[in-house]
Amino acid sequence: MLPHVILYNAVSLDGQITGFNADVELYYELASKWDVDAVLMGSNTVLTGFEAEPGEIREEDLELMVNREKDPEDSRPFLVIPDSKGQIRIWNELFKMPYLRDIIVLCSKSTPEEYTDFLSERNIDCIIAGEKQVDLKNALKRLNSEYGINSIRVDSGGILNSILLNEGLADEINVLIHPELVGSMNKSPIFVSKDLNHLNSTIKLKLAHINKLKEDIIWIKYDIIK
Known part of the structure; x- marks a missing residue:
């Protein structure tokens, strides 16, 4: 089963x-x-x-990372990060965040073995899903079946949002609209897609x-019509 995904x-x-x-402050208060x-x-x-x-x-x-307690009764959320290229090595700093239960890294079959060993040495769980990049649909199903994860909040930029939207994996979108206009040529929207070129392809x-x-x-808050 797929978890409920909130962008x-x-x-x-x-x-x-x-x-x-x-x-x-308001962003995390609502979250x-x-x-x-x-x-x-x-x-x-x-x-x-x-x-x-x-x-x-x-x-x-x-030593502290390897021996940290993994409490199955901990009600705090997991932090899940797709990282098939093995870019993140600052896990010690992420574990300092007090509102997280534990960390799960999503990798693919193309992820260097050196990196999956790096995670294993630090007692960090890793899910292998997909060939050259992370298969998010498969990874989400495994998060549900192996970790009991039924709901996920996505705190990310336009690229990850777009993958989830284009693959039909997101269920709702929540936005805090601030009364400011950016107007920059260097756009950073919440949704990036080159595939939606006509009106009947838009996400309703x-x-x-x-x-x-x-x-x-x-x-x-908008519900996504699938």
Whole structure:
């Protein structure tokens, strides 16, 4: 069974996810109200958030990582990250985030064995799904069957959002619309696709909720019509 997938982004009025003053506190305050089993985050989003370069290794306590407790009764969400290229090596810093239960990395058969060994040495679970890149549909099914993950919030950029939308894996979209216009030539929208060139190929949505929050920020929830 596939888990329920919630796409979540803070955006400017013109649909950009960068270049404006996002209310981070409000973003996570709203996110904390959703009782999800996992948070799915793109590898580029992780690297950007931690200001890390691909493959960068920082100081880590390997013994602490290996011997950390894995409590099956822990109700906090998993952090799930697709990383078939083996770019993320700063796992020690991710484990410092207090609101996460544990980390699961999604890889593919093309992922270097050196990287899967790197994860294993740190007692980090890894799911192999797909040939050259991560097969997200298969990976989501295994997250459900092997870890009991029934709901996932996606905190990521347009690329991962687009894969989930184009493959019909997302169920709803939540956006916090900020009263700012970016207008940049370097676009960073919540959805990137070269395949949707005509009106009958667009992804149809149904309004489920709208609410004005503080400082004229609007929270809109749409269900995805499949």
